Amino acid sequence: MNPFDAALPALQEAAARRATRVDTGPVVHLSGVSKRYESVQALDNVSLDIGQGQVVALLGPNGAGKSTLVEIIMGLRQADSGSVNIFGDDVRGGQRGYLSRIGVQLQTTGFFPSLSGRDYLKFFQGVYPHTLPLDRVIELLDLSAFVDKTMRGMSGGQRQRIALALAIVNDPDFIILDEPTVGLDPIARREFWDILRQLHGGTRTLLFSTHYMEEVQALADRVVMMAKGRVIASGTVDDVIAAAGPEARNLDDAYNILLAQRKGAPK
Numbered sequence: 001m002n003p004f005d006a007a008l009p010a011l012q013e014a015a016a017r018r019a020t021r022v023d024t025g026p027v028v029h030l031s032g033v034s035k036r037y038e039s040v041q042a043l044d045n046v047s048l049d050i051g052q053g054q055v056v057a058l059l060g061p062n063g064a065g066k067s068t069l070v071e072i073i074m075g076l077r078q079a080d081s082g083s084v085n086i087f088g089d090d091v092r093g094g095q096r097g098y099l100s101r102i103g104v105q106l107q108t109t110g111f112f113p114s115l116s117g118r119d120y121l122k123f124f125q126g127v128y129p130h131t132l133p134l135d136r137v138i139e140l141l142d143l144s145a146f147v148d149k150t151m152r153g154m155s156g157g158q159r160q161r162i163a164l165a166l167a168i169v170n171d172p173d174f175i176i177l178d179e180p181t182v183g184l185d186p187i188a189r190r191e192f193w194d195i196l197r198q199l200h201g202g203t204r205t206l207l208f209s210t211h212y213m214e215e216v217q218a219l220a221d222r223v224v225m226m227a228k229g230r231v232i233a234s235g236t237v238d239d240v241i242a243a244a245g246p247e248a249r250n251l252d253d254a255y256n257i258l259l260a261q262r263k264g265a266p267k
């Protein structure tokens with residue numbers, strides 16, 4: 001049986017539970033967020049709203065501020081100024097209730113090489129009050145062939161799959177992924193996209209950063225383009241292409257045009 005079909009009942013149940021939850025307002029509400037590291041202005045007055053069920057791609061060159069933004073949303077870093085609200089929690093004010101509702105896959109995950117994937121999954125299951133059944137997570141992400149291997153014995157793509165599995169153990173409403181498919185070969189990347197589509201299922205909110213245009217086009221219903229700590233364009237792929245002007249035929253063109261305009265703009 002297709003692993004996705006096998007996992008469907010658990011996902012449907014989870015989606016039904018989410019549907020009965022009454023949330024008002026956006027999942028993410030950032031207003032005027034700035035962050036400086038010594039001489040670098042990593043984020044400069046960033047405002048962003050993400051609604052429930054949206055799949056949002058953060059796109060931008062190295063150093064644009066994507067990871068910093070993602071880490072502030074995860075509560076791993078503190079913004080210097082502005083407001084950060086996730087599921088209504090005032091993150092800068094110290095409210096952290098939202099953490100049980102998010103799942104996070106960092107750019108790189110450090111694993112103890114001698115532990116297995118199953119060891120990690122069990123450990124994470126013990127951390128949260130509500131979790132998806134372990135066998136469902138294994139089925140959903142198609143982990144059975146390697147979940148009992150040690151982390152040392154896995155390929156990079158398999159380790160990334162375990163990292164994603166750990167991000168969904170708590171059946172999160174909001175999944176945040178920092179460059180989730182970096183280093184994967186094209187086939188593994190496409191498999192990863194299929195998994196993300198299944199996880200989204202129309203109800204979960206997804207935010208991911210990426211450098212891959214085809215990843216944006218395959219997954220996102222909204223793009224937030226960043227450069228030098230600022231949001232330089234936001235909207236659907238078509239909106240962003242239109243914002244770049246008539247010379248932009250596709251997202252690649254739009255990206256290059258908007259970045260070139262930004263380079264010429266005063267800081």
Ligand SMILES: Nc1ncnc2c1ncn2[C@@H]1O[C@H](COP(=O)(O)OP(=O)(O)OP(=O)(O)O)[C@@H](O)[C@H]1O
Nearest residue numbers: 037038040042060061062063064065066067068069
């Ligand atoms: N801990 C830190 N200390 C000092 N400077 C930092 C730190 N973290 C990030 N920076 C700087 O802040 C800026 C934004 O970095 P950030 O990692 O958020 O960008 P990014 O868009 O995620 O880049 P990449 O695509 O390379 O991951 C960069 O100039 C970076 O060098």
